Amino acid sequence: MKLSELALGVLTAVGGFVDVSELVFMSQAGSRFGYALIWVVVLSTVGIMVFGEMSGRVAAIAKQPVFNLMRNRLGLRLGLITLIASFVSNLITCAAEIGGVALVLQLLTGAPMRLMAVAATAAFIATVWFLPFKWIERTYGLLGLFMLVFGVALVAIHPPWGQIAGGLVPQVPRGLSTRDLVAFAYFAVALLSAVMFPYETYFYSSGGIEDEWGPKDLGINRLTTIVGFGLGSLLAIALLASAAQLFGPAGISPEMIGTVAMQAGVPFGKVGVLLALLGMLFAIGGAAIETCLANAYSLGQFFGWRWGRHRPPREAPRFTLSWILVFAGSLVIVLTGVEPVELAEYAVVASILVLPLTYLPLLLLAGDRTYMRVHANGLLSKTLGWGFYVLIVLAAIAALPLFLLTSGGQL
Amino acid sequence: MFGRLTLFALLLAGGCSSAKDEELAAAKGARSVLAEWSTVERLDRAGRLPRAYANEMREKAREAVLTDRKSIKDPDAGRTVDAVVSVAAPSARSLAAAGTHLQRAVDRLEAL
Amino acid sequence: MKASGSLKLVAGVRDLQIVDCEDCNCGIVDDIELAGKPGAPLEVAALIVGPGGYSARLPGWAMRLVGWVAGRDAVKVPWDKVESVTSVVRLAVTAKETGLARAEARARRLLPGGG
Numbered sequence: 001m002k003l004s005e006l007a008l009g010v011l012t013a014v015g016g017f018v019d020v021s022e023l024v025f026m027s028q029a030g031s032r033f034g035y036a037l038i039w040v041v042v043l044s045t046v047g048i049m050v051f052g053e054m055s056g057r058v059a060a061i062a063k064q065p066v067f068n069l070m071r072n073r074l075g076l077r078l079g080l081i082t083l084i085a086s087f088v089s090n091l092i093t094c095a096a097e098i099g100g101v102a103l104v105l106q107l108l109t110g111a112p113m114r115l116m117a118v119a120a121t122a123a124f125i126a127t128v129w130f131l132p133f134k135w136i137e138r139t140y141g142l143l144g145l146f147m148l149v150f151g152v153a154l155v156a157i158h159p160p161w162g163q164i165a166g167g168l169v170p171q172v173p174r175g176l177s178t179r180d181l182v183a184f185a186y187f188a189v190a191l192l193s194a195v196m197f198p199y200e201t202y203f204y205s206s207g208g209i210e211d212e213w214g215p216k217d218l219g220i221n222r223l224t225t226i227v228g229f230g231l232g233s234l235l236a237i238a239l240l241a242s243a244a245q246l247f248g249p250a251g252i253s254p255e256m257i258g259t260v261a262m263q264a265g266v267p268f269g270k271v272g273v274l275l276a277l278l279g280m281l282f283a284i285g286g287a288a289i290e291t292c293l294a295n296a297y298s299l300g301q302f303f304g305w306r307w308g309r310h311r312p313p314r315e316a317p318r319f320t321l322s323w324i325l326v327f328a329g330s331l332v333i334v335l336t337g338v339e340p341v342e343l344a345e346y347a348v349v350a351s352i353l354v355l356p357l358t359y360l361p362l363l364l365l366a367g368d369r370t371y372m373r374v375h376a377n378g379l380l381s382k383t384l385g386w387g388f389y390v391l392i393v394l395a396a397i398a399a400l401p402l403f404l405l406t407s408g409g410q411l
Numbered sequence: 412m413f414g415r416l417t418l419f420a421l422l423l424a425g426g427c428s429s430a431k432d433e434e435l436a437a438a439k440g441a442r443s444v445l446a447e448w449s450t451v452e453r454l455d456r457a458g459r460l461p462r463a464y465a466n467e468m469r470e471k472a473r474e475a476v477l478t479d480r481k482s483i484k485d486p487d488a489g490r491t492v493d494a495v496v497s498v499a500a501p502s503a504r505s506l507a508a509a510g511t512h513l514q515r516a517v518d519r520l521e522a523l
Numbered sequence: 524m525k526a527s528g529s530l531k532l533v534a535g536v537r538d539l540q541i542v543d544c545e546d547c548n549c550g551i552v553d554d555i556e557l558a559g560k561p562g563a564p565l566e567v568a569a570l571i572v573g574p575g576g577y578s579a580r581l582p583g584w585a586m587r588l589v590g591w592v593a594g595r596d597a598v599k600v601p602w603d604k605v606e607s608v609t610s611v612v613r614l615a616v617t618a619k620e621t622g623l624a625r626a627e628a629r630a631r632r633l634l635p636g637g638g
Contacts, residue, residue: 062610068540071551075538076537076538077581080585107468108464251443254443255440258464259447262447265454265459269459270461273459300548304541305550305627306548306627313634318626410436411436
């Protein structure tokens with residue numbers, strides 16, 4: 001593996017880490033609870049590293065895509081329930097991303113949001129139709145690196161580094177009212193969900209199969225998930241910390257996605273805002289494509305169709321039709337006028353509910369020596385995998401009540 | 412802690428305060444949007460925001476505050492919001508002051 | 524009760540990916556058709572592929588929902604067209620010869636330039 005290939009893979013993972021839900025929840029969590037939720041971001045990042053690495057390894061060794069093995073392991077009934085639940089969750093997420101992109105385009109150009117949503121969807125369809133898989137991933141991932149401006153902006157505003165480091169320690173802030181305590185729990189669950197979105201695993205492992213990974217690619221898989229996701233998570237923490245520093249004291253709990261760009265605007269003015277908006281555009285745009293393709297992958301794998309972007313679109317017609325329809329369906333949701341922030345809130349709740357069903361067959365297969373041979377889960381992967389699985393199940397149980405009790409974090 | 416959480420959950424699940432909750436959520440939302448809007452005006456005045464961005468953010472803030480206003484029943488909070496949105500181009504200072512004023516209404520509603 | 528050879532096969536083959544002789548994915552084994560006479564051992568007669576194959580595996584209400592969304596079509600692939608069963612079911616013929624390419628062809632017609 002060439003060093004440049006490796007670096008490119010890692011950078012792509014960094015640029016593609018943040019999506020619209022993370023932008024919203026990191027900023028809101030930071031402005032509301034200061035640095036106290038940083039440990040949840042770190043914990044969730046370790047979770048996505050563990051399951052991302054596992055899904056990549058399964059793709060490389062067992063050559064089994066997630067939904068194929070899910071049906072095989074869970075059977076038709078439970079498999080179908082998982083498919084429908086994850087389809088709905090991904091569709092809402094995709095709509096939130098398209099809405100986010102439309103909003104950013106509106107802020108950049110001043111054109112009406114609905115028009116921008118239509119234009120963005122058309123651009124996404126053209127991108128997926130014409131560009132090879134690797135190009136799609138890299139174009140959006142690398143251009144998403146404009147998001148690094150948020151990291152630089154954090155350094156420029158001289159935050160209290162000691163307090164940020166203090167946020168790494170698991171904690172519940174003292175003196176919170178009962179209402180705030182419930183909100184704290186809601187944000188903890190939402191951050192876990194936003195970092196561990198199920199589409200990321202579907203997309204990542206399907207990408208591994210598209211790129212025909214084999215045992216020789218296990219190194220890059222490990223590096224991409226650990227270093228790439230790790231650095232991406234630093235960006236997410238920068239968003240949270242900047243919000244804690246700039247927004248919290250001003251009484252802002254970002255209700256508008258565009259407000260997030262001011263984190264770069266405060267230290268760097270117009271250039272900062274423009275770079276932030278460009279970063280958001282490509283990071284959210286990349287996530288829109290990933291969520292949409294994740295749905296098409298799920299359908300294709302569950303029903304055993306020809307699937308994949310390594311084939312010309314007409315050679316995998318049901319797969320192609322699926323992603324076009326998912327884009328169209330997401331656009332319809334956006335055109336109804338639901339705010340992208342609201343969609344992002346629904347998306348994180350729907351996603352956490354799906355996670356336990358998604359990760360169970362993955363855990364089972366990754367530990368199965370018949371398929372995985374010497375590459376089956378070792379003690380560390382097994383312990384971490386099951387540990388996070390318990391955490392995800394608990395979060396899934398708590399998610400809906402917390403969402404209702406806090407009116408989606410507004411109370 | 413769990414006792415308090417359970418009590419809170421039961422109260423909310425019983426629908427004892429759903430109208431109040433809606434008003435509180437709206438008041439909190441409006442309070443934040445006023446602060447966001449104020450920051451936009453402050454940075455724009457200093458020439459630190461792209462024109463299209465500032466204009467769109469202003470418009471979105473006004474829309475968001477007007478939407479929240481529909482659920483705000485507290486007369487004092489309502490007057491504060493009405494006063495701000497009745498001005499074509501409110502200043503950063505007046506927006507910040509309105510936000511601070513609205514915070515009092517939020518505190519009142521939270522105490523109920 | 525000890526599972527007979529046929530029952531084991533049903534459990535092992537159901538929900539496996541089907542790949543044709545040109546290495547193309549062409550469906551999942553949704554169910555299996557067994558044939559036999561009283562006193563004679565059961566034999567696998569065909570693979571059933573398509574939403575119509577779910578009827579024995581889903582409750583009635585779920586099947587009505589599936590039928591409404593995806594129809595009740597099913598293609599039967601004779602067992603003698605199966606070359607091997609590993610982690611996938613490999614056919615000795617092309618998807619087109621078994622009728623498994625029909626749905627893909629229908630979808631192709633809906634795509635731009637696919638008519």
